[in-house]
Amino acid sequence: MDLGRLRTLRELSLRKTMASVAEALLISPSAVSQQIALLEDEAGVELVERRGRGVRLTPAGLRLVEHAGRVIGILEEAKTDLAELKKTVAGELRVAAFPSVAASLIPPTIRALSQRFPDLVAMFEESEPVDSLAALRAWQTDVAIIDDLTTSAGLAEAQVETLHLFDDRLQVLLPPDHRLADQAHISLQELATERWALDTTSATYSDVIVAACQEAGFEPIINGRCHSFEVVRAMVEAGCSVSINPGLRGRDYIGTLLLKEIRPTITRRIFVAFRSGELRNPAVAGFVEGLRSVVAAMADLKGRIGAAGRPQTEM
Template sequence: MDFARLRTLRELSLRKTMAAVAEALLISPSAVSQQIAQLEDETGIELVERRGRGVRLTPAGQRLVDHAGRVIGILEEAKTDLAELKKTVAGELRVSAFPSVASSLIPRAIRAISVRFPDLETIFEELEPDDSLAALRAWQADVAIVDDLTASASLSETQVEMLHLLDDHLYVLLPPDHPLAERPHLTLPELATERWVLDTTSATYSAVIVRACRDAGYDPIINARCHSFEVVRAMVEAGCSISINPGLRGRDYIGTLRLKEIRPIITRRMFVAFRSGERRNPAVAQFVNELRNVAASMTAPH
């Protein structure tokens, strides 16, 4: 059976639509459909059921995907073995991370490792934690940064190793003339009557904020939902809303706004993740070390 077609089928099992697979594999949706059709001709059995814009694997398709996963895993393990034997840091390394931590850690780590190992090509993709873990499982990423607030259901992955990088706190973001702007810290109940702007790029992250407010006894009054921190910041600067943001992001991008730590402190733990056993790969090992060095040099805002 053709290996490329098997990989396409496995991607389809993870991403559910031809368009998403095409984007991941950098081919056209029609090419994805054609590869699946050719694989069905090759095996002589229906592998997918098309439902509207999405697809679902048949039992035969799922069985074949399970076999494909083991084959791909063996090939990736072979690549790791050879890289370990060569003891050279070269080739291509695919890295993913979510926005707030990516802007703080990733550029510095990539710059440092490119100076030390010019033959290593590091390719970065911005992904939310759950998507990063999916990319690791699908061999679309080699190293990922995740956190325990938005990927808590997946941190026990047996296929993935995790190393703690650093802890970050969540902060209230206020306009400079807000009545609470001079307070050293704030509690969530004190914000019950405020209007909120949420960055909904990650539905899981915004759900964490809403749940924290509900635990404090109220539903937040949300007057804006945005898909970028730039719009969140603009809403707060104009005095339209307040927000809660990660300390790492706030340290670099708040401008004239006021950042106030929440009491009791809401902490998120961040981890660097990679497939089990792949720290033997010199490129993975060196990049993980660079990330840990960058993380150790960082301090949270006050």
């Protein structure tokens, strides 16, 4: 059976629609449909059931996806074995990370990696943690930076190793003339009557903020659902809203805005993730080592960065 078609079927099992698979594989939805039809001809059995805009795999399709996962895994393991034996580290390393950490961590890490392995090209793609983790499991990226606020262990589908990088405390973002400007830290309850602007690029992240407000006893009044931090910042600068900002992002330009610690604290843990066993790959190991060095160099920034942890396996 054609390996590319098996990959397409496996993607369909993860992403559920032809359109999302097409976007992930950078092909047209009709090409995805054609790949599946050809695979069904090869298999001699129906593999998917089309339901409206989505599809559901048949029992035969689910069984074939299981086999495809093992086949692709063996091939990737073979690539890692060969990479470990190479004297020259070359080719392409694919990296995915979300915006609020990517801006601080990715450029210096890629620069260090290119100096160590000049024949290796690190390709970065901005992606939210859930999507990055899905891409990692689908062998569409080699390294993913994720957090524990917007990903769930329940999404585990293949063995992935994670290495704790640091803890990042969320902070309240206020205009300079706000009534709470003189306080060193702020409780969410003190913001119950405020209007909120949220960065909804990641629906999961904004859901976390809303849930924290609800746990504090109020439903936030949202007057801005923004698709970038720049718009959130503009809303707060104009005095229209307050917001919650990742602590690491506080290193970036915030103009005259104020960052206040939340009490009790809301902390997200940041991890680098890679497929199990791939630290044997010099390119992956070099990137992770460079990433940890960047984190260590930032460790004195207002106590936001914790000590690097040990690898742990996610099943």
